[in-house]
Amino acid sequence: MFAATFGDPTGPDGAARSALLWQFESAPSRVRQTAAERAAFEESLVADLRATTGRYPGDPDVAALVSRLSASPRFRELWALRSVSEHHSAPKVVEHPEVGDIALDSDVLTTQGSDLRLVVYTPRPGTGARSKLELLASIGTQKMTPSY
Known part of the structure; x- marks a missing residue:
C-alpha cells in the first residue's frame, strides 16, 4: 500500500x-505540504534525529546520516537549533497520478523501552481518501491511464 500510495520506495541506496x-535532498515526492506544514515537519524530523544521536552517540551510521544531511542549508539551520524531541504526527496530502489527491494523517507509534516505530497512515475523515485508498488496494502500483 505504501508503494501504491507514495510511489516505489526502493532505490540504489535506499534513500x-x-x-x-x-x-532534505528534495527527492521527487507525491506529498504536498503548505509552507507551514513543511517547516513543522522538518523541525520535528531534525529534533527527532538529534534525540537519536543522544541515544547512539558513537553510531557511525547515525553520524554518516547527519553528515550527508548537512549538505542541505535548511538541515544545517535546523540542526543548529539543537532541539530534541520525538516526531509524532503530520498531516499529508498525496498527489496520486491515478486517483487524485489523498488527504492522510500520519502518526508514529512507539513502544516503550524500544526503538521500534510504526508509521500509521489513516484517511482524513470527510475527504474521500478512504475510497481512494480502497481503490489503490485493488490496483496496487499499476497505471490505469493509457500510455501512448
Missing part, C-alpha cells in the same frame, strides 16, 4: 526509505 533524506 527513498528515509523521511529525512527524502525531505
